[in-house]
Amino acid sequence: MSASIGANTRSLIQRDSSSVWHPFTQQSLWPTDDPMVVDRAEGMYFWDTDGNQFLDGVSSLWVNVHGHSVPEINDAITQQLNRLDHTTFLGLTHEPGIQLAERLLETAPDGLSKVFYAGDGSSAVEAALKMAYQAHVQRGEIRPLYLHVAEGYHGDTLGSVSVGGIDLFHDKYRPLLLTTAMVSSPGLMQSGQDREQRASQVLQEMRALLEESGDQVSALVIEPLVQAAGGMLTHDVSFVQGARKLCDEFNVLLICDEVATGVGRTGRMWAVEHAGIQPDMITCGKGVTGGYLPLSAVLVAEPVYEAFLGSATSGRTFYHGHSYTANPLSCAAAIANLDLMSERETVAHAALVGERMAESLRPLAAHEGVKEIRQIGTMTGIEVESVKDRTGFAVCQEARRNGVWVRPLGDVVVLMPPLAIENSELDLLTSVVSDAVDTVVR
Secondary structure (H helix, E strand, O other): OOOOOOHHHHHHHHHHHHHOOOOOOOOOOHHHOOOOOEEEEEEOEEEEOOOOEEEEOOHHHHOOOOOEOOHHHHHHHHHHHHHOOOOOOOOOOOHHHHHHHHHHHHHOOOOEEEEEEEOOHHHHHHHHHHHHHHHHHOOOOOOOEEEEEOOOOOOOOHHHHHOOOOHHHHHHHHHHOOOEEEEOOOOOOOOOOOHHHHHHHHHHHHHHHHHHHHHHEEEEEEOOOEEOOOOOEEOOHHHHHHHHHHHHHHOOEEEEEOOOOOOOOOOOOOOHHHHOOOOOEEEEOHHHHOOOOOOEEEEEEHHHHHOOOOOOOOOOOOOOOOOOOOOHHHHHHHHHHHHHHHHOOHHHHHHHHHHHHHHHHHHHHOOOOEEEEEEEOOEEEEEEOOOOOOHHHHHHHHHHHOOEEOEEEOOEEEEOOOOOOOHHHHHHHHHHHHHHHHHHHO
């Protein structure tokens, strides 16, 4: 723990160490890793309890869209709080839930016609997996197998872990999980391959699996264009297009997990727009509320929805839901977020942010300590050479010393700023991180 921190911060960290277990954190290292206590946030910045300012370079774990403390979203939540805080969505409805569903479907690819609300990314994927299996059952087919992609990540509940492919996160739980088959990552190139060749190779692998057991497969789950938690692994649009064709051929439902890639992160509202395909389901979360409150959803194609219709005694109901499904405050935040995105043309701005980031980081790509820079839209991963224990963490700590907060995935330093970031702040982000890489791995 740094000796320069104030007494209040020191006390809070001690209390935290005594009572809190953090996600994705090795608690034995946490007290000595210079933990930060965040006090407040506004715009693109947050401040710690010692008054130090930091640029939020990862959108508070990929969720923030317009910056922190946005007056329009604050007002929308306050107005909703004064009208209706919460009520169950089981057998009841409310206007914010209706309006948000309409707004999401307006942005979605053609054919997606219904919105099923969940609470976070994992729970949206869980719902989609169950929908896929039950829809097939109610059409007279038992398909207990799921197809997924190596290096994929879809959340941390057991269903979503089942279709994950990162050994560090998922391997210990394999005995507990659903039955799955996995193809190689289209984002991990082999020697001499380009992205299109790699996509073709993985699609051939997928075809072989489907030819062998396609009549057992309920759904294929992919992250379109970017496998985010896998290290910002990017793949060619032909992989997404080919996956759609194979799913059609073998009557497999295509679930596109856009919890990370959706809501503008790739420079389009939905990453599947780059490929021009229609999934059977899209899962979304993270940026839907602008980074304010938990909310996720499954956007569902009409044929999937219709498989659940029947009489009260038909057994076709989707018996799945949560206490806080479609919480009105979360829905109000999401509506305000989508209003601002429309008014400010945020998705188009995000595409420009991606272009400027790519240009700013071009010199860094030639650095001898950088293996590769992978980027689509605002989603950027800088893979550095491992020159010490936890090299990626060391780069992030160096950036923090210069007023920029970023977080690594192993030795991949992730940059994913709020979509509304302006040029001066973006230049600060890329220059500080570039200098940090040079300092640590030169």
